[in-house]
Amino acid sequence: MKQWMGVPGMGVPVVGALLLSACVTINVYFPAAEAKQAAKEFVEKVINEADKVQIKETPAGSGGMALQAPRARFDVSGFDPWVLLGIGSAQAQAAPDISIKTPAIQAIQSRMETRFNSSLRAGFDSGALGFTDDGLVSVRDAAKVDLKDRVALNTAVADDNRDRKAVYREVAVANGHPEWEAQIRGVFAKQWISSARPGWWYQAGGAWKQK
């Protein structure tokens, strides 16, 4: 808390709002590279084996404005708040990041990770499951699963697909562009397949292929 305690300031009479309006440009193009980076981070975390060391980050004061590779949590006191207000450099305007760090998305991600490790991974390993080309999971060969586990697997797949749809939607909305939902979903769909382990199945052009 201490670092938040400012020293008595001088009340510098700078009209921030003027600065603000001076350099705001509106980006409406889809930041494909940033979306891919965010999707990769999300997907790898869900798919990665539990034995990999993961240092859990608490949401840093930096918020989600920069979400590339995990990095050290930086000292909030050294943070330039102007960036948050859109008064950063022109580059910040030109390359908006895609944030996946809202608590809701992270809660879903962690649930998906647990579900992946408890049931879906075995399904992918056995070939029972595959990634569809629209970013979902599908039971492609139920015969690979014992009947007693098939009902639970169907339920897990349905639950995971609900979570996936919610993630694609919420990532778009959280980044202020609900209209990007389909594009976000497309990027994630490619990423699930790209991050899939050798031997796992995925859908390409309507047909199942093995990686």
Place this chain on the structure above:
Amino acid sequence: MSRLMLTRYLRLLPMLLLWVAPATLARELRMQVATLRTPVATLERVRLQLHWDDHAQQGQLQLWAGKVDAAGLGYHYRNVHWQCPLQRRPNAGWQCAGALRSGTLPPLQLAVQWDDAATRAQLRQGQAQLALARVAATPDVTTLMLHKLPVVWAQALMAQAWPVARLKAGVVDGQLQVQTPTALPLRMLGKLQVTGMGLDTRDASIAGEQLTGRLQLDYRSTSTLTDVQLDGQLQGGEFLAGNTYVALPTTPVTVHVAAHKTGSAGWQIPKIEWRDGDALTANAMVQMHADGSVQALSVQAHSDDMTPLKPRYLSGWMGVMGMGDVTLHGALDLDAQVNADGLAAVNAQLHGVDLQDPNGRFVFDGLRGGLRYSAGAPVESTLQWQGGQLYGLKFGPATLPFASSAGQLRTRAAIAVPMMGGTLGLRDVVIRPPQGEHGMDIGFGLQLAAIDFGKVSQALGLPAFQGTLGGSIPRAHYAQDRVDFEGGLTLQLFDGRVAFSALSLERPFGTAPSLSADIAMDDLDLLRLTEVLGFGSISGKLDGRVTGLRLVDWTPVAFDARFITDDAPGVRKRISQRAVQDIGSVGGSSFIQTLQGKAVALFKDFGYRRIGIGCHLENQICAMNGLHSAGNTFTIVEGAGVPRLDVVGYNRAVDWATLVERLLAASKGEVAPVIH
């Protein structure tokens, strides 16, 4: 099984041996038959060889068949060979027992005895044993005795009726009679005990495991007609068809099925009876297309005790729908018709049904009455409930008069649901159940009147706000897991008004329900507000606006909020020392201008001219602002009078989680004075 049909051929042997037997020298008989037809099987390229040494007690019999086809039963074998020592028996009888081989299949032991009166054969492999008996007096009747016979042996027979099914496991005991009169259909009837049967279809859409039960079978088949009557008592096992998962109870379930199939047409199943104690009594009729898809289906079901319905019959569907934990109690009558276009009609009669979601999403208690749906002609029904809860908000009894026609379910009159001291009104409800690719679609009008917001706050775990909530949503629309509300709600709160507009709710019962709204607040009494929030004490009036509010899983993820005090005649504008500390702490870092901090502690409260604070939440960062900003600082409180006190926030970007922590700490009075 058809291996046994070879025994038919063996009926010829005694005649042949008549002129072999009296011989005094070693003799050898060879015979070749191009095609040998019996009512059950056709044998091709048959060779028989019998070698009998002089004075020997037995001869060596060998039989080859290039091809054995029991087309009616579905069995086909290649390169069949049987070798055995042939011995005489009394009454002009013979016996022969030896290994029977076909291609590379593991050998079986085939023992055959025949005399004037009867033919008997026994086929063994390990413990599995299939015995056959035929009495000369009734040559068209063959009796089969099965002992620990692998179900897999019936694969070919099963494939006749159900080509894509694969039998995987299980054993059969029992007795079957096979009738093969020349002019009449092949008929099999008998009683079987099946234990631990497993089966699967090629696409794995239908599967069974550990199915156990007693069956009484009557199967008739000609080239044009197949007819099956099945009476059974099932005692455990599980069965999956698509998303329908049936976990049979250990208590017996009796079942009766009558089915027939003509030519290449689909199966017609005019009668399926299912009796599972109190849990489910069902009668159904199914007509199928040749490809196995359903042409028409009619079900009448009754349950006196719905509690076991979920674990036994509904868990598959409920799991897929995200309702896997929902519990069901009560009694139900259901009558449903499905035709080629989908669901044609449903008539559900509920008798005290309770539905409960342990995850706290919903509860419905005491559902009674009817719910009728029709894809065609109009029908009416009336459903009632005793009460329930939606996300912890309790509601009281209500009556829902429904009418249905042309695939729609509508309310015939407005519905009033007592809720939280007021009324929730529903009208013009139109429900279109999922049809084909179209998901559920619901339109409705909503009215809230005199809802006690104190109760709502308590139920939702909010601070103890007191007020009444009311308003009208003339049209709300649910489709694709999203509800949009036209119109708005008004909350009378703290002597002022809070208006909610642009409401929408995504995934209302699904993953991370998400609520969007714009909120406007006018003239809230700050004194009462701060009392409730435990936030020091401020007198005055507050206006506010929250636009673009989005709650995901009931947690704010985005909004643009701004609150500012409003002048009102005769209203004192004072702020307590504690409130100053609290506001200061929430503002990130605060300091007190124009007055040295230590002096603050000397006063209980201060006058103020204006208080204003705002937060633009995005990406977990709250960009804060106040009455006016200067650089990285923003003024939250502008003092008035003496001593004059201003509160200025420093560092406008605040991590949202930190801010919430501070708000909670402030409301609990855990903020330590920050004095500079």
